Amino acid sequence: xxxxxxxxxxxxxxxxxxxxxxxxxxxxxxxxxxxxxxxxxxxxxxxxxxxxxxxxxxxxxxxxxxxxxxxxxxxxxxxxxxxxxxxxxxxxxxxxxxxxxxxxxxxxxxxxxxxxxxxxxx
Amino acid sequence: xxxxxxxxxxxxxxxxxxxxxxxxxxxxxxxxxxxxxxxxxxxxxxxxxxxxxxxxxxxxxxxxxxxxxxxxxxxxxxxxxxxxxxxxxxxxxxxxxxxxxxxxxxxxxxxxxxxxxxxxxxxxxxxxxxxxxxxxxxxxxxxxxxxxxxxxxxxxxxxxxxxxxxxxxxxxxxxxxxxxxxxxxxxxxxxxxxxxxxxxxxxxxxxxxxxxxxxxxxxxxxxxxxxxxxxxxxxxxxxxxxxxxxxxxxxxxxxxxxxxxxxxxxxxxxxxxxxxxxx
Numbered sequence: 024x025x026x027x028x029x030x031x032x033x034x035x036x037x038x039x040x041x042x043x044x045x046x047x048x049x050x051x052x053x054x055x056x057x058x059x060x061x062x063x064x065x066x067x068x069x070x071x072x073x074x075x076x077x078x079x080x081x082x083x084x085x086x087x088x089x090x091x092x093x094x095x096x097x098x099x100x101x102x103x104x105x106x107x108x109x110x111x112x113x114x115x116x117x118x119x120x121x122x123x124x125x126x127x128x129x130x131x132x133x134x135x136x137x138x139x140x141x142x143x144x145x
Numbered sequence: 146x147x148x149x150x151x152x153x154x155x156x157x158x159x160x161x162x163x164x165x166x167x168x169x170x171x172x173x174x175x176x177x178x179x180x181x182x183x184x185x186x187x188x189x190x191x192x193x194x195x196x197x198x199x200x201x202x203x204x205x206x207x208x209x210x211x212x213x214x215x216x217x218x219x220x221x222x223x224x225x226x227x228x229x230x231x232x233x234x235x236x237x238x239x240x241x242x243x244x245x246x247x248x249x250x251x252x253x254x255x256x257x258x259x260x261x262x263x264x265x266x267x268x269x270x271x272x273x274x275x276x277x278x279x280x281x282x283x284x285x286x287x288x289x290x291x292x293x294x295x296x297x298x299x300x301x302x303x304x305x306x307x308x309x310x311x312x313x314x315x316x317x318x319x320x321x322x323x324x325x326x327x328x329x330x331x332x333x334x335x336x337x338x339x340x341x342x343x344x345x346x347x348x349x350x351x352x353x354x355x356x357x358x359x360x361x362x363x364x365x366x367x368x369x370x371x372x373x374x375x376x377x378x379x380x381x382x383x384x385x386x387x388x389x390x391x392x393x394x395x396x397x398x399x400x401x402x403x404x405x406x407x408x409x410x411x412x413x414x415x416x417x418x419x420x421x422x423x424x
Contacts, residue, residue: 097379109376118376
């Protein structure tokens, strides 16, 4: 369940960002998860509510955007799309592939506010 | 600061429509609440999106980079041994440490959910060892390993073996600062494992197929396993060995010697090492 550890990282990043912007509430968190990343988006969703509980992003909406996998086929000598981990080259069917994209997991952006308490302009 | 527009104005004449020195604009009137002493108290009523663009593993990767720098500066070959539980990682390590004794200084970080049983086996060889218990955790992370390595002697031309938690999934994602991940696959597990758990075989640089003495008794095809592993990672090196019979063990030791030499050269002639002081 390394998804729990990853979601703890999400919480840390979200809370830091909210604090930097003086926000006390986060209403949405958007993640970009590569199709070849070592994580299951569904498992992340499962962890989200539990990990965000009692924090600035409690009750926030989680949106997960999938980034397609890409790589370089050494046999075709060109950049190709890779559907999933372990899949062959869509051109030649070979496996001499080097993954170049779709392996990352990122917090893309978050929605802040509206504030639940009034703030003084001073 | 004005929390509605984020500007740094400090004027107390700050109503729904207002001027700042640098810019003029209006805030929506419905965002203004009655405030004390004539101040307008503003409550933002809309959400705003803030770009973050941070990798989930960024924190671990920062610790890993620190570890890697430290290991490289010390001229130490750090290896992260990963596999499913029961592949024979600890037995392989014990025999490797015996073979290296007197020839190459080696230290070990042992990762398990619980107990110090593995560390006890390693300690019996005379090698310095630190046991990390991850509790509910399913993998070692770079922060834990960095602290564990602090209490181990890192000698130039030596090896730091990090035996990860037995788990063929999660440790693939966590860089510990190692020079190489070494994935251990025993012949009792099935030759299709690289296809079923591709992330680990993609992350590794060397695959050790262990327990080859059992090949006559199990339906495991070494050529097929190697082909499957290389289908996932064309650059993967594969070695087959048996700790029990000793078959193939020399090739593993030769691989270690080669990599130790590379790391020792990389550290340069003037590298500061931790050797001696705590050895």
